[in-house]
Structure formats: C-alpha cells, structure tokens
Amino acid sequence: MRIICCMFGDKFNQWHVDNLKHMIDTYSGIKYDSFEVITEDLYGNWYNKLQMYDKFRDDENLYFDLDIVITGKLPNLVRKEFTLLNDTWWREEAHTPLNSSIVSWTGDVSHIWDKFKADDAHYLKKYDKGSDEFYYREVEYQTYDPVCPKFNMDKLDTEYNVCTLGQMHHVMEEGWTGWWNQYFTS
Amino acid sequence: MQSVKTLIAYGESTMLKICTVYFGDLYTPDYVGKLFNSIRRNSSIPFQSVCISDNPNVEADLVLPYNHFSDVKKHWHKLKFFSPNFADQHPGDDIIIMDIDQVITNNVDDLIGHAVGDNELVTYGTWWKSLLDTNGGFYKFKSGSLKFVWDDFIMNPNYWQMHYYINGDVHFKYYGEQNYVNWKIQNYNGKITKTPEEWISKYHTDFSENCILNTMYCDKFDVDYMMLDDVNENIKIVHFTGPGRTIHDYDTSWIREHWK
Numbered sequence: 001m002r003i004i005c006c007m008f009g010d011k012f013n014q015w016h017v018d019n020l021k022h023m024i025d026t027y028s029g030i031k032y033d034s035f036e037v038i039t040e041d042l043y044g045n046w047y048n049k050l051q052m053y054d055k056f057r058d059d060e061n062l063y064f065d066l067d068i069v070i071t072g073k074l075p076n077l078v079r080k081e082f083t084l085l086n087d088t089w090w091r092e093e094a095h096t097p098l099n100s101s102i103v104s105w106t107g108d109v110s111h112i113w114d115k116f117k118a119d120d121a122h123y124l125k126k127y128d129k130g131s132d133e134f135y136y137r138e139v140e141y142q143t144y145d146p147v148c149p150k151f152n153m154d155k156l157d158t159e160y161n162v163c164t165l166g167q168m169h170h171v172m173e174e175g176w177t178g179w180w181n182q183y184f185t186s
Numbered sequence: 187m188q189s190v191k192t193l194i195a196y197g198e199s200t201m202l203k204i205c206t207v208y209f210g211d212l213y214t215p216d217y218v219g220k221l222f223n224s225i226r227r228n229s230s231i232p233f234q235s236v237c238i239s240d241n242p243n244v245e246a247d248l249v250l251p252y253n254h255f256s257d258v259k260k261h262w263h264k265l266k267f268f269s270p271n272f273a274d275q276h277p278g279d280d281i282i283i284m285d286i287d288q289v290i291t292n293n294v295d296d297l298i299g300h301a302v303g304d305n306e307l308v309t310y311g312t313w314w315k316s317l318l319d320t321n322g323g324f325y326k327f328k329s330g331s332l333k334f335v336w337d338d339f340i341m342n343p344n345y346w347q348m349h350y351y352i353n354g355d356v357h358f359k360y361y362g363e364q365n366y367v368n369w370k371i372q373n374y375n376g377k378i379t380k381t382p383e384e385w386i387s388k389y390h391t392d393f394s395e396n397c398i399l400n401t402m403y404c405d406k407f408d409v410d411y412m413m414l415d416d417v418n419e420n421i422k423i424v425h426f427t428g429p430g431r432t433i434h435d436y437d438t439s440w441i442r443e444h445w446k
Contacts, residue, residue: 010255016201153271167341170258172273175238178271 001058001078003032006049008041015185016066016172022185023070025162027161030062047116047131049100054113066100067169068148069180072161075147079104082112084135085164086143090150095129096136101164102148112139113120153178200278202233205267206286209240209252209260213432217286219245220445224290228422231283231299236273238263248273257343260360261285261322265339265367270330274369279329287426287433288323289445291417297324297381304331307371310425311380313406314388314399319378320371321363321365323386323425335370385422387412391431414438 003024024030038051049174052063060078085099115138116123127133133181135141145171153171156179165171171180204225207283208218218370222235222245237246240254252263266272267283275281282298302308306328310321339346350362369377384407390396396413403412417440426433433445 170256170266170340172254173251173253173256174269175266175273175276176269 001030001032001062002034002036002056003030004061004063005036005066006038006046006052006063007066008039008048009044011169012066014159019172019184020064020066020068020070022105023068023183024064027070027072027183028074030077031060031145032062043120043124045124045130047120049132050113050116050134051133053093053105053109053111054117057108057110060106061104063100065105065164067172068101068161068162069151069183070163071156071183072158077102077104077144077147078106079142079144081142082109082140083144085144085148087150089146091154095167096133098132098136098141098143099164100132100135102162116148117140117172151180151182155179171184194373199276200280201276202231202280203267203273203275204282204284204298205236205240205264205273206246206284207252207261208244208286209238209254209263213286214434215239215241215243216245217433221284221286221288221290222246223446224444225294225298228290228293228438229295229298231295233298234409236267236429238266258340259343259347261363262339262343262347262360264322264325264363265336266330268335269325269337270333272336273437275329277329281325281327281329285323285326285425287376289424289426289433289441291424291440291444292419292422296423297385297422298326299353299383300326300379301327302328302379303377304328305374306377306381307367308381310386310423311383313383313403314385318364319380320364320368321386322367323423323427324381325367332371332374332376332445334374335367338370339366346362361429383407386421387417387421387424388427389413389424389436390428391435404412413440417444 005020021035022076040051063079068132084103085101086097087099088097123134147160148162148164149157149160151165151168157163206218218237235246237244237249238250238252240252264283267281300308308326310324312321346358350356350365351359355365356362360390369372400412
C-alpha cells in the first residue's frame with residue numbers, strides 16, 4: 001500500500017510532509033509500503049494533485065493533504081474504487097460537495113489524469129475554484145461515509161481521529177497553540 | 187482633561203501583551219525596539235512585547251514569524267492577535283495591538299493601563315476628521331473576547347483584504363484593516379471606547395499642513411502649541427499616519443529626544 005501527498009509552491013514545505021508522516025506513523029495505525037511525495041509544480045495550484053493518477057497506476061493508494069490533523073487510529077480508508085470525501089454532512093454543498101483531502105483507489109485510474117491533461121487549459125478555466133469541482137463534474141467517483149470533519153479550534157473531536165484544516169491551516173504556523181499542537185511533529 | 191479609569195495591576199496569571207507587526211522594508215527593524223523601549227521608559231506597567239516579524243533582528247520578548255506565503259497580507263496580520271490561540275495568550279490577559287510608526291512622548295500609564303471589559307475595544311480618540319470609530323494605531327481588548335474579528339476574517343481573507351479597496355473606501359490595495367475591525371465590532375454590538383483625544387497627535391511631511399494641525403489642536407484643547415521644539419505635555423503619542431510616512435525621514439529635536 002502506498003501513501004501519497006503533494007508538496008509544491010510556497011505554502012507548504014518539508015516540515016508539513018514530515019508532519020504528515022509523523023501523524024500517520026504515530027497515531028493512525030496505517031501500515032504502508034511506501035510514502036510518496038509529488039513535488040512537480042505543473043500548474044501552480046492544486047490541480048498538481050492529479051499527477052498522482054498518472055504516476056501511480058497499481059497497488060493500493062491512499063492520498064492525504066498536508067493540512068490535516070490525525071489524532072488517533074483511523075478506520076480502513078483504502079478503497080478499490082476511486083473514492084474521496086463528501087463534506088455535505090458538515091457544510092453547504094457550494095460549487096462542489098467533494099473534498100479531495102483524502103483520496104483512495106486501487107489499480108489504474110489514469111483516465112482521470114488523461115481526461116484533464118487532454119484539455120487542461122479548458123478545465124483550469126472552467127473549474128477555477130479548484131480541482132474538486134473537476135472531480136464532481138467530470139469523473140465517476142465514490143465517497144466515504146463521514147470520516148473527516150472540519151477542524152474545530154475549540155475542542156478535539158474524538159469520534160473521527162482525523163480532521164481537515166481547510167481555511168484554518170494557519171494554525172500549523174509557529175505562534176498558534178491549542179489541542180492540535182501535541183499531535184504535530186516538533 | 188477627562189478622567190480615566192486606569193488598571194495598573196496585573197496578577198501573576200494575567201499579563202498585558204503589547205503586540206506589533208513588522209514586515210518589508212518601509213521601516214527599519216529598530217522601529218520595534220524603539221517603540222517598546224520608549225513605552226517602558228514612559229510607563230510603570232509591566233508588559234510582554236510581541237512582534238510578528240519577517241526580520242529576526244527586531245527587539246521583542248516574543249518574536250513570531252511573518253509568513254510571506256500566507257493568504258494573510260501586510261498589516262492584516264495584526265488581526266491574528268484577536269484570536270486567543272495566538273501568541274501564547276491566556277484567559278484574562280489584556281491585549282494591545284499597536285502600529286510601530288509611533289513616537290511615545292509622555293507617560294502612557296493611563297493609555298496602556300486603560301480599563302477594558304469583555305466585548306469592548308479601547309482605541310484612540312482622534313481630534314481630526316475620521317469616518318471610523320476605531321483607529322488602527324491602538325486597539326486594547328480582553329484576550330479572546332473579540333475573537334470573532336479573526337474568526338470571521340480568516341474564513342475569507344482574500345475577500346476582506348481587497349473589499350475596502352474595491353469598494354472605494356481606501357485608495358491602496360490591502361488597506362482597510364481598521365474599516366473591517368470597525369465594522370465587525372459594530373456588527374457584533376461590541377463597545378468601542380475612545381481614549382481622550384488630546385493624548386494623540388499626528389505629524390505631517392508638509393510644513394503648511396503641520397501648521398494647520400497645530401492650529402486645530404490649539405483651538406480644540408485651548409493650549410499654546412501642539413508641537414514646537416517639543417511636544418505638548420498633554421500628548422502621549424505622535425502617530426506618523428499615512429501611506430509611506432516614516433519616522434526616520436524626519437530630524438527634529440523632539441524625535442531625537444523621544445524615539446530611541
């Protein structure tokens with residue numbers, strides 16, 4: 001099984017990669033064979049993530065965004081079909097109900113990359129709010145049952161053991177303190 | 187002069203934090219140390235000095251990194267201090283946010299020790315025309331009591347940071363932080379308390395403009411001068427407000443005496 005993450009641009013750096021690996025290794029209970037980091041910055045935005053469907057065409061794959069917090073043992077998140085988060089159990093649908101902070105598939109889903117790459121300028125313009133709308137409109141997908149709520153600054157959610165920071169990723173910066181600090185690498 | 191309730195004592199578990207932001211190259215790193223040093227020279231109230239800075243050479247008790255790659259831009263970083271989760275705040279702490287382009291010219295115990303309650307913002311009262319009730323040069327509040335200022339901002343920083351420019355309220359991109367704070371406090375029915383107007387002054391590059399300001403101050407407060415070789419004794423702080431205005435470009439006796 002392969003763990004995948006993406007690091008590009010200036011907002012996230014090696015600390016964030018190390019931090020994700022630390023949380024997975026220390027708290028999640030996930031056993032994996034390789035930890036892969038995609039660093040090629042082709043688009044200057046999160047469409048870069050789509051490269052993983054081209055690069056990893058076999059085996060079990062589990063992708064995490066760098067701005068998540070893992071606080072305990074996670075359920076089995078590995079899926080056979082292409083699967084990502086549906087956030088509508090905790091937020092309005094907006095332009096997409098989907099959230100690719102956690103993604104899993106087994107085998108070859110390179111058709112996602114092929115479709116995007118064949119007309120990338122068009123899709124970048126059409127879905128300029130982010131790649132999650134591309135998935136929503138253009139790709140067949142499955143979604144997880146509720147597994148990853150949004151970050152709550154005031155208290156640790158002990159029911160799910162993982163949450164996505166979203167707009168709150170600044171709490172990973174020096175100077176911010178709260179329940180999450182104890183789970184981050186130093 | 188108006189009477190002012192002054193809170194001077196801070197317990198062992200509570201603290202006064204005076205917080206600033208330094209970035210870029212308009213100012214020099216010594217602005218931060220000079221501000222904090224001059225406050226300490228002119229006050230008996232202990233405090234912790236805090237600075238968000240992109241320069242490690244600033245002098246403060248706690249220096250936190252200014253992230254140039256953040257969605258948060260320029261002086262909007264000041265809003266972080268409204269969150270009780272930032273800068274090692276503890277319940278009961280009093281938080282002051284100050285701009286660094288200010289010269290302390292008299293005792294500021296009544297200013298930095300000004301009493302403040304929950305859901306209240308203490309800010310400069312100004313004697314010059316202003317469309318806002320708040321002045322971004324000085325905010326004082328109870329730690330966490332106005333956390334909505336940060337919490338609402340960070341949900342959509344790109345929108346708010348350009349909103350007042352696009353709206354025509356300000357004339358420079360990324361300006362409008364005090365417009366946002368003003369609106370947000372009012373929106374949540376917060377109390378805005380202004381300090382006595384005669385405590386604050388501002389200084390201009392233009393000689394004729396300074397003459398006008400002097401006249402206005404003298405007329406309003408029935409004094410002989412605002413600034414000559416020295417600064418009127420009622421003035422505690424001179425704020426070098428306005429885009430691009432810097433203290434180090436001036437060479438006056440009162441700046442040499444007080445800004446060090």
